[in-house]
Amino acid sequence: MATIRYFKGDVFHTPxxxxxxxxxxALIQVDDAGIxxxxxAKTDQGYEAELAKASENLQALSEGQCFLPGFVDLHVHAPQWPQAGIALDEPLNVWLDECTFPLEAKYADPAFAKAVYQDLVAQLLARGTTTVLYFATIHLEASLQLAKTCATLGQRGLVGKVVMDDPQANPAFYRDASTEEALADTERFIQEVQAIAKTAPQGVYPVVTPRFVPSCTDEGLAGLGALAEKYDVHVQTHCSEGQWEHxxxxxxxxxxxxxxxxxFGLLREKAVMAHGNFISPADGARFVETGAAVAHCPISNAYFANGVIPIKRLKEQGVTIGLGTDISGGFSPSLYDNIKQAVMSSRMLEDGVDVTLPQNTRxxxxSRISVIDAFSLATKGGGEALKLPVGVIKEGYAFDVQ
Known part of the structure; x- marks a missing residue:
């Protein structure tokens, strides 16, 4: 017989x-599957009767505590965790070539990967982040280790083995050996993560992950689109992050x-595109048409995006948007910090930053959004982007709370 667990406490969310x-x-009933x-509500008819029925299997919050939906982080470069906050004053090409790619190359060692990933997942959980969309590295075994770590520690993890198959665009010490090997490893990764998921009731998912268009060949991009279609899995990449990429x-x-x-079949349902700072209204219409979503990364955008994404305009257009920390282009693992920055950036976009221009044209x-708007991006928006029942505390959703 199924067991129903009861939880009681104040709830704040943005349905x-x-x-x-x-x-x-609120009195929240949760089944064996965590749903x-x-x-x-306390004001609902039958509340007292439900409370009496729950007395033997009830967990109640203390005064001053409350339930919030677990945060959904739509963009984390897991291997970059050891360099969070480092070299962010450098140009993007220096940050990548001298810091990031040499660090990511170290994940050829699965033991190194395991130590970093266990610390990262634990740190994110401690900050209320219960669901994460991760970039791993080009290494199959290390990427599988990240999925295993999420499964073991109880985080809802969506993990991608990164593809960087263009020998003209990537450093010799850190790229896929060939397009064929990159695609074969991606397919094996999908299959093995789906097997790992059988041991993870919270859910662990494989993600097709070209790093971004400039790092991949046409054949690689087409092959990844075909794999996304074949296995109906999530897709992630960077899209129009900065002026150079665009x-x-x-x-x-x-x-x-x-x-x-x-x-290439990569802008699709269950696809999350990081940044999107330069997407036009016509591009936005393509997001709406396909069901793809944007991961807004306000802290890292302040360093590397060359502009502020018009979140309010895109939302009004119907684009699905969530929030991402973008570790380590974003120095903070906390979505609370990114909620604050999302509000600040939107106000800077609305007010302008060049004081030599007239106020009415700068x-x-x-363009500004509220803190409640930003909180909604970090919870409900993330769940909608991933097409998963998370981010809201209501019937039919996973009891992912902080």
Whole structure:
């Protein structure tokens, strides 16, 4: 017989975008699979009867505590955790070539990977992040280790083995040996993570992960799109993060990053595109059409994006958006910090930053978002982006709380 567990306490969440709902002394029923079967408010009829029935299997919060939805982090470079906060004053190419790629190359050692990943997953859980979309590295065994770590520690992990198969675009010491090997390893990775998931009731998922268009061959991108279709798995990559990437793709294909990703079958349902700072209204329409989502990374964008993404405009257009820390382009593992920065960045976009310009022309009108909007991105928005029942505390959703 199924056992129902009961939890009692105040709830704060955003079941509707931008609108905070408070439920005083909510009684939450959770089944054996960790799914919420009922939420009863103190003012609801039958509350006292439900509470009496729950008395032998009830966990109640103490005064001053409350339930929040677990955070959903849509963009973490797991191997970069040891360098969080390092060299962020350098240009992007220096940060990548002299710091990031040499560090990621070290994950050829699975023991090194295991030690880093155990610390990272534990640190994120301690900060209320219960679901994470991870980039790993090009290494199959180390990437599988990240999935195993999520399964063991109880985090809902979506993990991608990174593909960087273009020998002209990647350093010799850190790239896939060939396109064929990159695709074969990705398919094996998908199959093995699906096997690992059978031991993880919270869910662990494989993700097709080209690093970004400039690091991949046409054949590699097409092959990854085919694998995403074959296995119906999540997809992640970077999309129009900064001016260089945006311009590079335009010069190579004569199209925007968004158009190219769609052509290769990578802009699709269950796809999350990191950053998206330069996507146009026409690109936004492609996101809406395909069901793909944007991972907004406000802290790292302040360092490397060359601009501020118009979150409010994209939301009004119907684009699904969540929040990401982008460790380690973002120095903080906390989505609380990124909630704050999302609000700050939106205000800078609206007000403008060049004080030599007239006040009425220096910003982009009606661009600011509220802290509740940003909190919603970190919870409900992330769940919607991943097409998973997380980010809200209501019937039918996983009881992922902090």
């Amino acid at each position: 509707t975008d931008g609108k905070l709902e408070y439920i005083e002394d 919420i079967t009922k939420v009863t 311009d590079f793709v335009q010069e190579r294909f004569g199209k925007t990053d968004t158009e190219v990703l769609q052509d 910003g982009v009108a009606d």
